[in-house]
């Protein structure tokens with residue numbers, strides 16, 4: 001059986017829209033709601049939420065085979081307001097593995113608790129070259145020396161408070177999405193690219209009038225970047241959990257932006273050998289271009305479920321993302337390969 005056709009314009013368009021919705025961990029509800037709205041067009045799916053706020057889409061199928069699950073996350077790196085400084089600027093507390101040099105000079109939105117959105121940018125506190133000269137290079141890029149300069153008239157703590165900003169308010173970095181020659185360049189392709197892969201796989205099957213070979217739960221996670229996204233929300237009758245998350249591209253890695261990768265091992269350990277074998281056989285059968293790889297500083301929502309006591313086989317696949325947790329990039333070929341592998345698994 002050949003795989004259904006993928007509408008690549010739809011895939012990229014959906015991804016760009018999702019990338020442009022700010023969703024740092026803890027503040028991911030707008031992105032969850034957007035995915036929920038998109039999936040509501042498929043009458044095959046029953047949509048529910050966990051108490052934690054994750055989205056579950058169940059595609060029920062008459063089958064003797066036990067159900068399976070797929071997970072991908074919409075939450076991203078970000079920050080919260082830690083302190084309002086005496087000069088009216090903000091100190092931030094980072095969410096997930098953000099490193100300050102990767103966001104220096106980036107634009108930010110501060111989502112104030114009174115409902116106002118306040119624009120700003122992230123700078124080192126010795127930013128002016130005409131004041132600090134060469135010394136600027138010596139300033140550590142750390143929590144104490146990076147600040148948010150607000151595009152609002154404030155020179156004091158009181159004036160910033162008057163804008164409505166409070167400690168704990170969300171700060172979201174601009175994704176800066178660009179699509180050129182099939183490349184998609186943006187922050188937070190981790191893991192919005194893979195959410196787009198899952199949605200595109202569902203759409204491709206639905207449009208072709210095809211169904212999975214067994215009941216499937218699609219788990220759209222909202223707490224992955226802090227390590228416990230899929231620790232709950234996967235039903236106990238599920239036999240396999242396919243985690244769909246980015247592959248690491250860069251020096252020493254086998255992965256690239258034009259293929260999908262099967263991760264054999266990451267910092268959290270080794271994935272399920274039997275499940276890996278099954279996925280590799282499906283990739284061979286459907287000519288899905290894939291690599292295998294090992295990731296150094298990486299853990300996944302599949303492992304989060306394992307650590308929470310989940311008794312399932314877990315595997316991890318995803319498109320290659322260059323410069324991950326930085327200004328990321330991937331290519332539509334990697335996205336298509338990933339979507340095809342997901343469909344091969346669902347139909348297999």
Ligand SMILES: [Zn+2]
Pocket residue numbers: 073190191224245246
């Ligand atoms: Zn991720």
